[in-house]
Amino acid sequence: MKTNKLFLSAFLFASLIACKTEEPVVTEESKYMEEGYVLSTLSQSTASNAYYVGHYTTIPGENIDMTAKSSYEYFYPRATWKNFMFGQSLKNEQTLSKQAVLKSTGLMTEVASIPLLSYVWDVEIINENLGVYTTGVNHSVHLFNPTTMEKLGDIDMSKAMDIPANDRNNYNTIIYRKQDNKLFLPLYTDNSKTGNYYDSQNVYVEVINLTTKQWEKTLTIEQAMYPISRGLENSMVDESGNIYILTQGSYGLDNQLGINAAKRSRPQILKIPANSTEFDATYKFNPVDAIGLNSLLVQLAMGTIYHENGIAFAAVSGQSNSARVLELVGKLANGTITAVEYQELSNSVFNDPDQRWVKLDLNAKTAAIIQDIPLTAAYAYPFSYKYDSKFYFNVNNANLGLNGYYVYDPVTGKASKAINIAKGGVVNHFIKLTK
Numbered sequence: 001m002k003t004n005k006l007f008l009s010a011f012l013f014a015s016l017i018a019c020k021t022e023e024p025v026v027t028e029e030s031k032y033m034e035e036g037y038v039l040s041t042l043s044q045s046t047a048s049n050a051y052y053v054g055h056y057t058t059i060p061g062e063n064i065d066m067t068a069k070s071s072y073e074y075f076y077p078r079a080t081w082k083n084f085m086f087g088q089s090l091k092n093e094q095t096l097s098k099q100a101v102l103k104s105t106g107l108m109t110e111v112a113s114i115p116l117l118s119y120v121w122d123v124e125i126i127n128e129n130l131g132v133y134t135t136g137v138n139h140s141v142h143l144f145n146p147t148t149m150e151k152l153g154d155i156d157m158s159k160a161m162d163i164p165a166n167d168r169n170n171y172n173t174i175i176y177r178k179q180d181n182k183l184f185l186p187l188y189t190d191n192s193k194t195g196n197y198y199d200s201q202n203v204y205v206e207v208i209n210l211t212t213k214q215w216e217k218t219l220t221i222e223q224a225m226y227p228i229s230r231g232l233e234n235s236m237v238d239e240s241g242n243i244y245i246l247t248q249g250s251y252g253l254d255n256q257l258g259i260n261a262a263k264r265s266r267p268q269i270l271k272i273p274a275n276s277t278e279f280d281a282t283y284k285f286n287p288v289d290a291i292g293l294n295s296l297l298v299q300l301a302m303g304t305i306y307h308e309n310g311i312a313f314a315a316v317s318g319q320s321n322s323a324r325v326l327e328l329v330g331k332l333a334n335g336t337i338t339a340v341e342y343q344e345l346s347n348s349v350f351n352d353p354d355q356r357w358v359k360l361d362l363n364a365k366t367a368a369i370i371q372d373i374p375l376t377a378a379y380a381y382p383f384s385y386k387y388d389s390k391f392y393f394n395v396n397n398a399n400l401g402l403n404g405y406y407v408y409d410p411v412t413g414k415a416s417k418a419i420n421i422a423k424g425g426v427v428n429h430f431i432k433l434t435k
Contacts, residue, residue, distance in 0.1 A: 032100035032111070034083045034435040040075050041066045043425030051075035052424045053108050055101045059418060062404070066424025070107050075429070078233075079123035079131070081146055083433040086123045086131070089113060096120055096133050098149050101433070112149035122233060124174035124183075126210065132183060134171040138162075141171065141185065141208065153213070161204040161218045166191045171206070173233045179241035182216075183208040184272065186227035186245060196253050198226035201264055203247055207277050219272065221279040223264040225249050229314075230302040231382040231394075236312055236362075241274035244304075244312065244362055251349075252298040257329065259295045267301035267316070269362065287360055288316050290367035297321055297329050298349050303357075303382025305391065307410055310363040313391060315378035318356030318369065325349065350379040353397040357408075357415075372415035373406045381428045392418060392430055403427050 039060055040053040054060075054069030074092035077085035077099070089097040095113040102109050118136035125131045131146040139157040144150065162169050171185040187204040190197060205219040205227070226248035236244040249266045250256055256265035263284070271283035288299040296317055303315040321329075328345040331337035337345070353375040358367045376395045383394040391408040393415075404419035404427050421427045 030083075031103055032083055032109075033103055033106075033433055036101075036433055038085070038101060038108075038429065038431040038433065039064070039066070039419065039427070040429040041421055041425035041427050043067075043071075049073075050425070055106050062417065062420040063422045064404075064420065064424075065422055069424070072108060075108070077429065077431065078120060078133075079125050080431055081125040081128070081131075082435060084111065084146070085431065086125065086133075086146065088120045094119055096123070096144065096149075098146065114144060114149055114151050121170055121172050122174045124176050124235075126176060130210075132174055132176075134174060134185070136168075136170060138169045139171075141183075143213065155208055155213065155215060157206065157215055159215055159218075160206045161187055161189075161220075163189045163200060166199050168192065172228050173235075175235045175237065175243060175245070176210075177237055177241050177243060179274065181210045182277070183210060184219075184243060184245075188226075188228065196250060197248070198250070201225060203227045203245070203270065205245070205272070205279075217277060219277065219279055221270060221281065223262070224268050224270060224284070225264050227270075229304045229382070230379070232303075232305075232384065234303075234305045234384065236304055236306040238274075238306065238310060238362070239308065242362075243272040244306070245270045245272070246301060246304045246314070248302070249299065251300070257297045257333075266299050269304075269360075271362075285362070285365045287314055287358060287367045290360075290365065291316065291318070291356075291358060291369060293317055293320070295320075297325070300350075300355060300379060303378055303384045303394070304360075305384040305386060307386070307391070310361060311410070312360045312362055313357060313370075313384060313393070313408075314360055314367075315355045315357050315376060315382045315384075315393070316367070317354060318358075318375060319354055322348070351377050353377045353399060355379075355382075357393045357395075357406075370408060370413075370415055373408070374400055374402065376402070381426065383428060383430070385430055385432070387432045394427065396426060405430055 036057045043050045050071040052066035052069045072090040077087040079086045085099045089095045094116045097113045098111040121134040123133045131144050141155040143152040166189045168190040172188045175184040185206040191199040202222050203224040207216040224247045229246045247268045256262045269285040271280040299317050301316040306312045355378040356369045357373045385392045392405045395402050403421040406415045407418035408415040
């Protein structure tokens with residue numbers, strides 16, 4: 001009888017468990033857009049600058065009027081993580097701002113921010129709990145949580161390379177190598193009293209161990225200058241962990257012009273091999289020379305982005321100097337150039353559509369022009385993105401009515417026009433949002 005009672009109790013308990021309905025798991029819907037695209041332009045005037053920013057459910061196409069979108073005092077994300085963008089605030093304040101697009105209005109909004117003592121220089125998101133940012137304060141490197149926007153601490157950079165004669169010693173680019181969980185920070189060192197953008201004949205890179213959260217060492221390579229790619233500062237780290245760093249050279253501001261210019265004053269790609277924290281002193285690759293334009297007075301290379309298997313892309317000087325540029329350079333060399341002519345020369349070198357997007361083979365040190373993409377004035381915004389196995393390259397050529405992006409398929413090697421702005425300033429960012 002006792003056994004029967006125990007059996008009946010067990011049966012009733014099992015029946016209750018079987019009949020119990022599980023409570024549905026309710027996932028709170030995000031109030032921010034989690035798909036679509038964010039496109040922005042910069043409209044400049046003597047009075048002020050306006051950044052037009054708009055959200056689009058699909059790639060927006062051509063004949064876009066950005067003045068129909070809202071404008072902001074500033075919009076220049078330094079990193080994107082899923083559907084959030086990180087950079088300086090929309091009001092151009094000294095904060096690290098986490099931004100998103102509101103579903104209710106389609107407008108940009110600040111989700112949270114961290115107050116700073118200077119402006120944001122670069123941001124790298126490692127994962128949902130760890131990010132790194134640098135600022136205009138010399139040698140500043142900070143850790144934060146990109147989900148909660150809590151500042152986690154500072155990296156002690158007191159042993160890092162410092163050039164006292166230069167008032168700027170900062171980090172404009174953050175490179176993360178996941179293979180050994182280390183950061184590589186090229187030093188931007190500049191004396192604001194000189195006319196150069198970079199005041200050293202060497203390149204220095206600081207190594208930080210993210211596992212211990214400590215500075216490790218300074219790397220040095222001689223006869224190279226200005227380690228930035230301009231624009232988005234995309235890291236070039238291949239599948240094995242080889243790091244490639246583009247240096248700008250001097251833009252001829254040190255009077256190193258033409259085919260006999262010092263190699264340090266011309267663009268170069270440098271290499272830090274996988275499993276190493278030293279430069280490969282035997283590797284220096286000039287992509288402009290590689291397309292046969294080694295005789296240019298000034299060479300430009302920028303906007304680098306890595307693909308796979310040693311293949312990368314960049315916007316580089318893509319045609320010979322005009323007769324007018326050669327005439328003005330002759331006046332510069334003779335000391336007879338006027339202030340107006342010097343400004344004309346600078347505008348021609350930096351702003352005329354003289355650059356081409358090229359495919360780089362970093363292993364073979366070769367470069368090939370992407371013929372479907374026309375000449376572009378890439379100095380201002382040499383932006384390049386990779387979405388869904390395709391690349392989007394910024395193209396700005398007023399002579400051809402181009403102000404937008406071309407899409408390039410690396411499988412077919414073909415490119416076509418994807419986005420073009422008709423009104424509202426010069427195109428810059430094109431960001432894809434994801435969940």
